[in-house]
Amino acid sequence: MMNEKIKILVVDDEKVVRDGCQRVLGGKGYDVITAINGKEALELLSNTPVDVILLDLKMPVMSGEEMLEKAISLYPDIPIIIITGHGTIDKAVECMKMGAYDFITKPFQIDEFLITIKRAVEKRVLEQKSKAYEEEKKRNLYDLNLEKSRLRTIINCMANGVMVTNRNLEVVLHNPALMRLLEISGEIKNPVSIHEIINNEDLISTLKQIQSGALDKQESISQEIKVGKNILRAISAPAFGPDNGVVGTVTVLEDITAFKRLDEMKSDFVNMVAHELRSPLVSIKQQLTVILEGLAGPLQEKQKEFLEKGSNKIDTLLELINDLLDIAKIEAGHAVQHHVKVDLEKIIKDTVELMIPRAKKQGIEVQYLCSNLAPIQADPKGIEEILNNLITNAINYSPEGGKVTINAKGMGEYVEITVKDTGVGISEEELPKIFDKFYRVKHPKTRQVMGTGLGLSIVKGIVEAHHGTIDVESVPDKGTTFRILLPLIGSDE
Ligand SMILES: Nc1ncnc2c1ncn2[C@@H]1O[C@H](COP(=O)(O)OP(=O)(O)OP(=O)(O)O)[C@@H](O)[C@H]1O
Ligand SMILES: [Mg+2]
Secondary structure, three states: OOOOOOEEEEEOOOHHHHHHHHHHHHHOOOEEEEEOOHHHHHHHHHHOOOOEEEEEOOOOOOOHHHHHHHHHHHOOOOOEEEEEOHHHHHHHHHHHHHOOOEEEEOOOOHHHHHHHHHHHHHHHHHHHHHHHHHHHHHHHHHHHHHHHHHHHHHHHHOOOEEEEEOOOOEEEEEOHHHHHHOOOOOOOOOOEEHHHHOOOHHHHHHHHHHHOOOOOOOOOEEEEEEEOOEEEEEEEEEEEOOOOOEEEEEEEEEEOHHHHHHHHHHHHHHHHHHHHHHHHHHHHHHHHHHHHOOOOOOOOHHHHHHHHHHHHHHHHHHHHHHHHHHHHHHHOOOOOOOOEEEOHHHHHHHHHHHHHHHHHHOOOEEEEEEEOOOOEEEOHHHHHHHHHHHHHHHHHOOOOOOEEEEEEEEEOOEEEEEEEEOOOOOOOOOHHHOOOOOOOOOOHHHOOOOOOOOHHHHHHHHHHHOOOEEEEEEEOOOEEEEEEEEEOOOOOO
């Protein structure tokens, strides 16, 4: 109605009044419709919505009062202005008592007439606005309650625990799964201090950190916590208010005890199988070496050739077993066995020297350059393993004529080691996957290279156990550079 023309119904038996109203009100932009008596007016009203009614009292067929009574009961929201002669003001007052909005006397004073109409229109518009507003409010409230009840049901049915805290770190919302995971029986108050629900200081300090505004929208912190015999993964994130300030935290807890047990069992199993396989293999290898050295009698060329092939296969198998044992160690959190002073330059020199014959065989030049190196606190076996894997890869994945450069330099509290090659490179899509266990890139030029895809995941595990970082840059057909940063002092010291 707000954007449409205001429609006024004039009910009068005198044509001159109807025409007059039509002229004056039409000139002011109102849409005027007319009826000559109450009956016709009611018929009109039944199919045409109007905003204001101007109603004459003295009319044939149906009296103004009768029409007024019917209109008020049928259309209580439409303001009705009574048109009355000078002698019938008393009647007009009666009509106002019945519910008419106002009255005007004939003959009309144009200004007064227009003001009365304007007031009635304003009342009508205001009432319509407030009605629309009321309806919207009701609808919003209904929607809000519906959303709330849906959310409640979802949260209550979830297998994961949900815990919501307010600004004071009091729990204001939780679900049955949370009670089960935290082993709480019985009802809890709402709100209740977080300390009454959970006594894990790591999680509480995370929530305090989030509450102080440490995280942005979309960010969350994931951590493992122990509650009784169970291990839970807790993912916590801030809840923001309409002014974008942190108003509390939301934590979702998942029981990962079974996964953890399975993982441990898998590592134990791998460990056991690898150990059991290694001893007989080492013994077979020793016996083959004895035969190959001719200590069990002279060998013919063909016999020697087959025995050497067998012995090489045993070496490959032993390497695989060692890799599996390394992975199991890393996963059990025992990647760093010792933390001692390590002369990095010496380890690099020794490793490279051991590799040179093999590199030469493949037509690859290996160089190293060390500058500004201080001793680091690390596990020497681990550092050796890192270099071994990276340099072996650099040699294996480079075509003949390639060059491998190892660079190590001190950088403040860190030492940076880079292993650079001029090999086949790794495409952008493959790069994020090469540190995954057993992942190998399928490349036509490196198909003949034997490997299990464990090397880089071992390297990453050892680097991280030293609180270091590893990253890689590569351009296909140009070469690859692995870059490691290790802290000079192991943080366990
Ligand atoms: N320097 C490199 N240049 C090109 N590709 C590489 C390089 N280093 C690693 N890759 C790719 O990453 C994959 C994973 O390397 P990773 O060392 O983990 O396993 P692997 O060499 O295949 O086997 P192994 O476990 O015996 O080391 C390789 O198969 C290879 O495709
Ligand atoms: Mg490798």
